[in-house]
Amino acid sequence: xxxxxxxxDRFTALDAVGPYEMLSRVPRARVDFVAExxxxxxxxxxxxxxxxxxxxxxxxxxxxxxxxxGPGTAAETGNVALLDWLRTADAxxxxxxxxxxxxxxxxxxxxxxxxxxxxHWLTLDLLARFGALPAGERVVQDGKYVxxxxxxxxxxMGLTLVGRIAGDExxxxxxxxxxxxxxxxxxxGSPDKAPAHLVEELRANARFILAxxxxx
Amino acid sequence: xxxxxxxxDRFTALDAVGPYEMLSRVPRARVDFVAExxxxxxxxxxxxxxxxxxxxxxxxxxxxxxxxxGPGTAAETGNVALLDWLRTADAxxxxxxxxxxxxxxxxxxxxxxxxxxxxHWLTLDLLARFGALPAGERVVQDGKYVxxxxxxxxxxMGLTLVGRIAGDExxxxxxxxxxxxxxxxxxxGSPDKAPAHLVEELRANARFILAxxxxx
Numbered sequence: 001x002x003x004x005x006x007x008x009d010r011f012t013a014l015d016a017v018g019p020y021e022m023l024s025r026v027p028r029a030r031v032d033f034v035a036e037x038x039x040x041x042x043x044x045x046x047x048x049x050x051x052x053x054x055x056x057x058x059x060x061x062x063x064x065x066x067x068x069x070g071p072g073t074a075a076e077t078g079n080v081a082l083l084d085w086l087r088t089a090d091a092x093x094x095x096x097x098x099x100x101x102x103x104x105x106x107x108x109x110x111x112x113x114x115x116x117x118x119x120h121w122l123t124l125d126l127l128a129r130f131g132a133l134p135a136g137e138r139v140v141q142d143g144k145y146v147x148x149x150x151x152x153x154x155x156x157m158g159l160t161l162v163g164r165i166a167g168d169e170x171x172x173x174x175x176x177x178x179x180x181x182x183x184x185x186x187x188x189g190s191p192d193k194a195p196a197h198l199v200e201e202l203r204a205n206a207r208f209i210l211a212x213x214x215x216x
Numbered sequence: 217x218x219x220x221x222x223x224x225d226r227f228t229a230l231d232a233v234g235p236y237e238m239l240s241r242v243p244r245a246r247v248d249f250v251a252e253x254x255x256x257x258x259x260x261x262x263x264x265x266x267x268x269x270x271x272x273x274x275x276x277x278x279x280x281x282x283x284x285x286g287p288g289t290a291a292e293t294g295n296v297a298l299l300d301w302l303r304t305a306d307a308x309x310x311x312x313x314x315x316x317x318x319x320x321x322x323x324x325x326x327x328x329x330x331x332x333x334x335x336h337w338l339t340l341d342l343l344a345r346f347g348a349l350p351a352g353e354r355v356v357q358d359g360k361y362v363x364x365x366x367x368x369x370x371x372x373m374g375l376t377l378v379g380r381i382a383g384d385e386x387x388x389x390x391x392x393x394x395x396x397x398x399x400x401x402x403x404x405g406s407p408d409k410a411p412a413h414l415v416e417e418l419r420a421n422a423r424f425i426l427a428x429x430x431x432x
Contacts, residue, residue: 014237014371014394017264021230021367024261031263040267045240047247048233051256051265100395121395138399150395151237152371155230160401172404173414177425178230179316179337179366181405182398183354185376188388189397198389209393 001165003031004062004089007041007052008076008105014151015068015099016050022158023064025174026166034059036081044070056085061092064161068154069100069120071210077108077130086111095161096145099154101210103147107132115142120150121191122206152189155180217381219247220278220305223257223268224292224321230367231284231315232266238374239280241390242382250275252297260286272301277308280377284370285316285336287426293324293346302327311360311377315370317426319363323348331358336366337407338422368405371396 003023005016016033024031035041035052042049065086076082086109090096098106103119106112107130116135119127127134138149139157148157159180163171175181188194202209219239221232232249240247251257251268258265281302292298302325306312314322319335322328323346332351335343343350354365355373364373375396379387391397404410418425 012237013233017229017233020264021228024263031261033264045247047240047269048236048249049267049269051267053263053265138395138397139401150393152394152396152398155368156399156401163401168402169414172402172410173418175400175402175404176407176410176414176418177366178368179354179405180368180400181354181409182368182400183372184391184396184398185355185372185379186384186388186391188391189395191392193397194388194392198385198392202389202392 001026001029001064002059002062003029003064003066004034004059005031005066006068007033007035007050008070008072008082010044010072011041011068011070012100012151013043013048013050015070015102015154016066018152018154019066019097019099019158019161021178022155022162022174023066025177026162027170032059032062044072056081060088062089063093064095065089065093065097067098067102067105069098069102069104073101073104074210077104083109094144095164097147097157097161099148099157100150103127103132104130106145106147112145115145116140117142117145117147118149119147122202122209217242217245217280218275218278219245219280219282220250220275221247221282222284223249223251223266224286224288224298226260226286226288227257227284228286228316228367229259229264229266231286231318231370232282234368234370235282235313235315235374235377237394238371238378238390239282241393242378243386248275248278260288272297276304278305279309280311281305281309281313283314283318283321285314285318285320289317289320290426293320299325309360311362311380313362313364313373313377315364315373316366319343319348320346322361322363328361331361332356333358333361333363334365335363338418338425
C-alpha cells in the first residue's frame with residue numbers, strides 16, 4: 001500500500017506529520033512525501049524543511065492521498081499541475097484525504113462536489129464556494145473522502161484511517177505505541193470552547209493568518 | 217528566543233514536530249533544528265527526512281532545548297558529542313525538555329539526576345538507571361526540566377511551555393489556531409486504558425520496538 005503525502009508551498013508541518021506518524025504504522029505501508037519537484041520543501045513558519053522524496057509524476061497511483069493545509073493553500077487552488085495530479089491520483093485511490101485547508105485543494109480539484117467535508121474552522125465556509133458541503137466536525141468521511149479540521153486533527157484522521165485500513169486492533173496498537181492519550185493543558189481548541197474574544201480576534205485577522213503572515 | 221530541536225539518528229518525527237508546531241508560535245521565537253552535522257536527518261520509519269539547518273556547534277546557547285525520542289536513543293546514550301552539547305546547552309537554557317525516549321538522553325547527560333521525569337511508557341523504568349525519578353505522568357516539570365511521555369505527548373508539552381513562556385492567553389490562541397481539541401477514535405492511548413493483551417504484546421516486543429525493527 002502506497003501512501004502519498006503532498007508537500008506544497010508553505011504547508012503546515014503537523015498537518016503532514018500527524019497523519020504520517022499514524023499511517024506509517026500500517027503493516028506493509030510505504031509512505032512517500034511528494035511535491036511538484038523532489039527535494040526540500042519549506043513549511044509555513046520558515047523554520048522547518050521536509051524532503052519530498054518523489055515528484056508528483058513519479059507517484060501517479062497512490063492508494064492513499066493525504067493533502068495537508070497551510071497558508072499557501074489559497075494560492076495553490078490555482079495551481080493546475082497540482083490539481084491535475086490530485087485528480088489523477090484520486091482516480092484510482094482507495095482513500096483521498098486532507099487536513100486543515102488541504103480540503104480546499106481537494107475541493108478546487110472538483111473532488112468534493114456535493115460531498116460533506118471539513119476544514120480549519122476559519123476556512124470552513126470557503127468549502128461551499130468550491131461546491132462542497134461544509135460540516136463542522138473534526139473528522140468527516142463521505143465515501144472514500146476523509147477530511148479533517150485544523151492542524152492537529154490530522155492525528156485523529158490518521159488513526160481513524162489506520163482502523164479502516166488495518167482494523168481496530170492495529171489502530172489501538174498504534175494509539176498505544178504513540179501514547180495518544182491527549183491531555184491539552186487548556187480547553188480552547190475549538191471556537192465553541194475558546195474565549196469569545198480570542199475567536200473574534202482570529203476571525204478579524206483571518207485574512208492575514210491565511211496569508212501566512214507572522215504578525216499573528 | 218532561540219528554540220533548538222535536536223534531530224538524531226532515527227528520531228520519531230512527531231516527537232519533534234509536535235512541540236515545534238506549538239513553540240514556533242511563541243512571539244519572536246526562532247526555531248532551529250540542529251544535528252551533529254547540518255543537513256538531512258532521516259526519521260525512524262525511513263519514510264521521512266527533515267533538514268537540520270544547523271550543526272550542534274552553531275547553537276551553543278539556545279533558550280529552549282527540545283530532545284525528541286526514537287528507537288535510536290538507546291544507542292545515542294553513548295554519543296559523547298551529543299551528550300556534551302546537551303550539557304553545554306543546558307548550562308544556559310531557560311527550559312530543557314524532551315519527548316518520549318528523549319528523556320533517556322537528558323538523563324544520560326546527567327541532567328536529570330534526582331529529578332522527576334517521564335518517558336515513553338515502555339521505557340519509563342530505564343530512567344532510574346540514569347539517576348532520574350520515573351514519574352508516570354504525561355508531562356512532568358521539575359524546575360526548568362520538562363519531560364513528556366510517548367510521541368504525541370510532545371504536543372501537550374509544547375503547549376504547556378507556550379503558556380509558561382508567553383502566557384495563558386497566547387497558549388489558548390495557539391491551541392485555537394492549531395484546533396487542538398483532540399478526539400481520538402479509540403481509547404487505547406495508555407497502558408492503563410488499552411486492552412491488556414495489547415499492552416502485554418508490546419511489552420514482550422519492547423526490545424525490538426526500541427531497536428526500531430519494523431516487524432512491530
